[in-house]
Amino acid sequence: MLSYALKRLLLWIPSVLLVLLAVYALAFYGAGDPIKLIFLREPGGIAFDPARLAAIREQAGLDRPFFIQFGDYLWRVLHFDFGNSLTSGRSVARTIAAAAPVSIQLGLLAIVLTAIVAIPLGVIAALRQNTAVDYAILGSALFFYAIPAYVAGPILMVLLIVILPGGSVPYGWGGLLDMRVILPLIVLSMHPIALIVRQTRSAVIEVLSEDFVRTARAKGLPARKVVTRHILRPILTPVLTQLGLIMITLVNGAVFVELVFGLPGLGRLAIQSLLNSDYPVILAVTLIASALVMVSNLVIDLAYPLLDPRAAERK
Numbered sequence: 001m002l003s004y005a006l007k008r009l010l011l012w013i014p015s016v017l018l019v020l021l022a023v024y025a026l027a028f029y030g031a032g033d034p035i036k037l038i039f040l041r042e043p044g045g046i047a048f049d050p051a052r053l054a055a056i057r058e059q060a061g062l063d064r065p066f067f068i069q070f071g072d073y074l075w076r077v078l079h080f081d082f083g084n085s086l087t088s089g090r091s092v093a094r095t096i097a098a099a100a101p102v103s104i105q106l107g108l109l110a111i112v113l114t115a116i117v118a119i120p121l122g123v124i125a126a127l128r129q130n131t132a133v134d135y136a137i138l139g140s141a142l143f144f145y146a147i148p149a150y151v152a153g154p155i156l157m158v159l160l161i162v163i164l165p166g167g168s169v170p171y172g173w174g175g176l177l178d179m180r181v182i183l184p185l186i187v188l189s190m191h192p193i194a195l196i197v198r199q200t201r202s203a204v205i206e207v208l209s210e211d212f213v214r215t216a217r218a219k220g221l222p223a224r225k226v227v228t229r230h231i232l233r234p235i236l237t238p239v240l241t242q243l244g245l246i247m248i249t250l251v252n253g254a255v256f257v258e259l260v261f262g263l264p265g266l267g268r269l270a271i272q273s274l275l276n277s278d279y280p281v282i283l284a285v286t287l288i289a290s291a292l293v294m295v296s297n298l299v300i301d302l303a304y305p306l307l308d309p310r311a312a313e314r315k
Contacts, residue, residue, distance in 0.1 A: 251267075
């Protein structure tokens, strides 16, 4: 188990470096000079003063070769220093620290909601295979999976206002206990729930054909015990595989959900930074989002041997 964990960690380190290199290269060779893009919005002729722009670019350290800038950025990231915002001058780390808790809390709650709703629905659909219940659950999952977050958010908000004319618009953040979090949570959880319902259904159908399940049923065990004792654990491995996809879905969905519902999280910060051409913030948000996906995949790899010890031998 220890050697398996070390192998996965050693593979994870170069992956993180490649993500860092790719993200920094996109910013370095991206859509124009960030200094000039920022000052084009300002009154006056600063954006057309080459000497002034060169001085500001040198002060920001953006006039050096690519690999020198990347090496310096990598060294600072290792010390949790993401630099300062080009627009506000604030520390990027403090800006991220203020926005990250909102996204993390909402994402964790979405994962919990997904597990509570999707796994039982997937099991029920598999046990009632090719019945009206199965078709209803699977059809609903496919329907909600087909609706993007940027479409579902405004539609649900409009429906809420129409159904409850006296209610207030669910805009802003007041913590997980605030009623305004319900609608963003539903929108953010729709795609993950659809993914897990389909994966759970497929995994249960496959396990139902195994000899140990047929033997348990032949012994006259109640259906509830067959499910809890003999079916749930084998299906956790393929269901757990979907966690990486769920993290990607949550990261992508958070951008639109936070923007629509006015949540001060990383997704909204990413949109604002893109509009302002604030490259240090864009780099930090992209890096954190990539790290979340990669950490989730690393946790999945390390969890496989706990569910199936044969997984460590196969890796």
